[in-house]
Amino acid sequence: MALSTPSVYVLVVLAAALWGASPVLLKRALNRGARPRQAVLVALAVDTALVSTAHVIVHGSDALRALLTADLRVLSLFVLTGALGTGLGRLIGLIGLERLGASVYSAALSVRPVFATVLGVTVLGEPVTPVRVAGVGILVVGLLVIERARSHGGGERGGWHRRDLVLPFVAAATYAASRTLRRAGLHVGDVDVFAAVATNELAGLFVLAAVLGGSSGTDVFTPPRESVASLVGSGCCIAIGMVAVFGALAAPAGRVVVVDPLVATVPLFTVGFAAHFLDTERITGRIVLGTLVVVAGAALVVR
Template identity: 45%
Template sequence: MVGPLSGIVTPLWGTSELSSLFSAPPEVYLLALVPALLWGFSPVLSKRGMSEGGDAVQAALVVVTVDSAIYWLLLFFRQGFDLFADLSLATLGVFVVAGAVGTALGRIAVFNGVERVGASVNSAVISARPLFATALAVGFLGESVTLTTGVGVVVLVAGLVVLTLAKGGDLRGWQPRDLLFPLGAAAFFAVGNVLRRYGLTTSPTNALEAVTLNETAALVALAAYALTRHRDAVFGSPTRSYLYFAGSGVLTAAALLSLFTAFSLPAGDVAIVDPLAATAPLFTTVFSYFLLSDLETVTKGVVVGAVVIVVGAALVTLGPGAAAGV
């Protein structure tokens, strides 16, 4: 039976590609939604930490310290002292750069964004990450742009425009230039993801080893910066701010582990897992509405902008899979 949308959908995705998106085992969808839920709530804790007198660099350092400790414990529990046996210096360098750029700089930008524009707006803008990842793939890897990707880019940019005009977010108000922080975070995360994927696909390093190296490199970079340039803000902040940021670190660690587990399953295709994980801004919008009403406002424009950005990000992510067969 031919439906009224068949003429629109078919050029974007073939029937086999569409069916594959809904044929994965339930655990794949569940593991992909767990990061969305946790990453959706994490910005709420971060915003509370900021309201208690916290600082962006302090937040980034506390979060990476907590999740690094968790990853090292899990790594020792799983592998004992048989760690990084086949790790080359080149691979180590890849994960170090990914941690310093994709994680350290990315998270500083994230927490600056939370402080300036609010958790709901910041989380939605960061979901523009596939836009930067696509640009990197086209510019440096020679990948082609599919129709689906092109449509996704247009939709994603439209969502950013809606958010800019929404008049929501932090109650103190913000300027359009403040969106450079979450956009910068999205760009840093995209660079980090490209580097991590290269490291994982060109070496025998497993996912847990990779994320442990990544977070440890970020910890070293952030600690060095904090000790030399930001000592007073990091070590002089109120105790309650540390508790909120530590909670955010636990959620971040659990989210990444769930995401890597989803990708490790035979049916854990990127075209299934990534769009589901990218729905985090929708959860952040809901949580912010109920839990951050004293700090920020969630307008209809924020909700619409978040939904449009998530749809655009999903289309950009699905584009390469639709071309190659998801």
């Protein structure tokens, strides 16, 4: 049965709340001794296991057949998006999270719609509208407000450098490219949502495990015990949010202009969770104001 527009809204807001909690949980794990490469692998392994389990629950004994009979050209898109966004993007982003703190990192990551718009204009020939241009300007203003919060002690209490903002920007670019390809894959070929998500996450996990395992040895698979609960929680948030967004995008009402503005609210949830659960982070008025402006700009960019 096709999802109604209100159901799409509920799914995407749920995903935004869960994705807002995920960086806070990851930061707690980093504060407890986990390193970025350990954190991203454990969280992604949990994420992949949950998505694959959901795939089996939905399809039962036909789960493997659903993967094998899917359009290989379309599935290859999800292999690419998994390696690019789920693998490389998350690792780069996690390094940024460690340096910037959850609130600043999440707000800076909100430039993703700008990259998505650039891709849409240059690759798909989408029009450049005055609203989008205004959204980019507003988003930049929000980022400048957040950057100014740095000199007033906002974000990571140990301090952070302006150059570290490049990390969430790079991660945002990989996420934007991945989401564009995912959207195309879901609507061009006959691919089940769970099969698509499972392929996406498995590809990201295999790429990261191969790269990080080869360069760092088995230590990358053994994070400190104190950090495991937070990493598992983050993986659960990512998995449930991912399935919710894939389901929303696959619905007739799940247009990007509906989904992306709601996903843009993720930093608001992150700021709220960080204020309550991260004692290594200082949420100032400038951080809150900058985040609100960034979210408003990001929402306009995707209209």
